[in-house]
Amino acid sequence: MSVSETKSYRILSDLLEKHTGQTLLANRHWRIDMALKPLMRQNSIPDLETLISLIEIDADPRLTMACVEAMVNNETCFFRDQANFALLTGPVFDMLREHRMASKRLRIWSAACSTGQEPYSIAMSFSENADKWRGWNIQIFASDVSGSALTQARAGRYSQFEIQRGLPVMQMLRYFDQKGEEWIAKDSLRKMVTFTEHNMLNSARHLGMFDVILCRNMLMYLGEDKRGLVLEAIAPMLANDGILMLGAAETVIGQTQRFKASQEFRGFYQPAAAKAPAQPAEYRRTA
Numbered sequence: 001m002s003v004s005e006t007k008s009y010r011i012l013s014d015l016l017e018k019h020t021g022q023t024l025l026a027n028r029h030w031r032i033d034m035a036l037k038p039l040m041r042q043n044s045i046p047d048l049e050t051l052i053s054l055i056e057i058d059a060d061p062r063l064t065m066a067c068v069e070a071m072v073n074n075e076t077c078f079f080r081d082q083a084n085f086a087l088l089t090g091p092v093f094d095m096l097r098e099h100r101m102a103s104k105r106l107r108i109w110s111a112a113c114s115t116g117q118e119p120y121s122i123a124m125s126f127s128e129n130a131d132k133w134r135g136w137n138i139q140i141f142a143s144d145v146s147g148s149a150l151t152q153a154r155a156g157r158y159s160q161f162e163i164q165r166g167l168p169v170m171q172m173l174r175y176f177d178q179k180g181e182e183w184i185a186k187d188s189l190r191k192m193v194t195f196t197e198h199n200m201l202n203s204a205r206h207l208g209m210f211d212v213i214l215c216r217n218m219l220m221y222l223g224e225d226k227r228g229l230v231l232e233a234i235a236p237m238l239a240n241d242g243i244l245m246l247g248a249a250e251t252v253i254g255q256t257q258r259f260k261a262s263q264e265f266r267g268f269y270q271p272a273a274a275k276a277p278a279q280p281a282e283y284r285r286t287a
Helices: 003-020 030-042 048-056 061-071 082-099 117-128 147-155 160-164 169-175 224-237
Strands: 105-110 137-144 157-159 176-179 182-185 193-197 210-215 238-246 259-261 268-271
Touching: 003 030, 003 048, 003 061, 030 048, 030 061, 048 061, 061 147, 082 105, 082 117, 082 210, 082 238, 082 268, 105 117, 117 137, 117 169, 117 193, 137 147, 147 157, 147 193, 157 160, 160 182, 169 176, 210 224, 224 238
Parallel strands: 105 137, 105 210, 137 193, 210 238
Antiparallel strands: 157 182, 176 182, 238 268, 259 268
16 A cells, blocks of 8 residues: 555544544455545546545535545444344333333434434334334434435335345335335334434433433444443433443443443343342343
């Protein structure tokens, strides 16, 4: 790699980290090329060096932010990590249902939701168990730093490739309509989720308190200092008996003292000050 290429990648990596907290490892530089080439063609920019020069002088703030949007990692799919997701929508939700019987109100936040597959998967899970949740006020919030990802999420529009990733055929036909080469979420599904733009490095206290916060497969792309900031920011927003769900390869260990591993549900976390509620034996965390 030439000196100019090294400088270009460093500038782009710094730009991405400044706006989103995400970092790009040296062996992931191929993602920059793949992400920015369509943007460069669209704006008639001949090469990476020209793009960098425009960013450095901030010639067009919209172009700069478009570069950030293009480089953000939006990898996701429906019902991602199926075993853990089933634990969430089964035993974890059942535990919270028991605890919230008086209010019959449940608030869930899908943080860093990308193009919306995660919150829609949650919404479908509630719809599949409509009788159990009849009369409940279920609020599903979803946020992401990428405006373009949120535009797709709100529209609920997915390609054939995207719709087939993790979504069973019966649920695909039940909750989505095919229009040409795209599949579009039905209004009844889209209305179950409220999307909002949010940078996880900033406070989100305005969103209120939540019973469940999902922040999956996002911390792994942040620098160590940023991971702690994100966890510290969301800690005050989780109910004392609430549940935090991270990605399978992520942990709170060494990142913050505000959370601890759940004693009931393997791979989930709870506020450090929370008292462990008694659970039926079949729901308890196994050794």
